[in-house]
Amino acid sequence: MGKVHICDHPLIQHKLTYIRDENTTTKDFRALVDEVATLMVYEITRDLPLQQVQVKTPVTMADCQVISGRMLGLIPILRAGLGMVDGVLKLMPAAKVGHVGLYRDPDTLQPVEYYVKLPTDVLERDLLVIDPMLATGGSANAAIDVLKRRGCSRIKLMCLIAAPEGVASVQKEHPDVDIYVAAVDDHLNDHGYIVPGLGDAGDRLYGTD
Numbered sequence: 047m048g049k050v051h052i053c054d055h056p057l058i059q060h061k062l063t064y065i066r067d068e069n070t071t072t073k074d075f076r077a078l079v080d081e082v083a084t085l086m087v088y089e090i091t092r093d094l095p096l097q098q099v100q101v102k103t104p105v106t107m108a109d110c111q112v113i114s115g116r117m118l119g120l121i122p123i124l125r126a127g128l129g130m131v132d133g134v135l136k137l138m139p140a141a142k143v144g145h146v147g148l149y150r151d152p153d154t155l156q157p158v159e160y161y162v163k164l165p166t167d168v169l170e171r172d173l174l175v176i177d178p179m180l181a182t183g184g185s186a187n188a189a190i191d192v193l194k195r196r197g198c199s200r201i202k203l204m205c206l207i208a209a210p211e212g213v214a215s216v217q218k219e220h221p222d223v224d225i226y227v228a229a230v231d232d233h234l235n236d237h238g239y240i241v242p243g244l245g246d247a248g249d250r251l252y253g254t255d
């Protein structure tokens with residue numbers, strides 16, 4: 047079963063509080079989501095393998111370390127996942143970005159696929175699927191299915207807020223995928239919204255309703 051990592055760094059939790067607050071403006075919401083994405087990537091990349099290198103400092107040769115040749119593919123689930131892309135790219139600027147367009151049908155809560163565009167070398171990359179919200183898990187599962195149908199493996203999922211129902215669903219459907227979240231909330235309401243959550247992430251990022 048995939049592990050669930052709660053990114054409980056105080057800076058992440060502090061910013062998440064303002065992300066949740068209904069009085070936070072679209073401009074501030076967007077900036078905070080961007081910042082939390084950066085901080086979460088810092089936590090997620092903690093176990094990246096390093097290799098030894100030598101560099102010549104102005105004083106002498108030094109034994110140092112660099113990340114050992116892993117290539118990242120970043121897979122935002124449109125639309126709301128786009129709000130986390132720049133924050134991740136700040137720390138992983140060489141990542142390529144593949145887009146998976148899904149919206150959740152408001153009546154059935156089932157994901158509807160409308161766009162997929164992936165880097166040509168996606169099979170060679172470690173993939174990080176990003177979306178602020180993991181509610182029923184339908185969208186994350188569908189996005190991971192899109193990747194696996196093309197032969198991808200080595201997939202992680204990063205979300206700001208998850209519902210327990212969504213975590214359980216991804217763990218069942220994709221037991222090889224580790225999940226990174228800033229918070230696991232209480233439950234889903236009758237409309238499939240996370241409680242207490244933050245509302246509709248896409249609408250809050252882009253000022254739509």
Ligand SMILES: O=P(O)(O)OC[C@H]1O[C@H](OP(=O)(O)OP(=O)(O)O)[C@H](O)[C@@H]1O
Binds near residue numbers: 123180181183186248
């Ligand atoms: O876990 P689920 O039950 O599938 O719900 C989560 C999905 O819902 C939201 O997207 P939405 O459908 O609102 O699309 P949007 O990003 O275009 O607003 C969110 O960004 C996730 O993709």
Ligand SMILES: O=c1cc[nH]c(=O)[nH]1
Binds near residue numbers: 126181238
């Ligand atoms: O709480 C939720 C659930 C799904 N999508 C959102 O944007 N928010």
Ligand SMILES: [Mg+2]
Binds near residue numbers: 126246247248
């Ligand atoms: Mg939405």
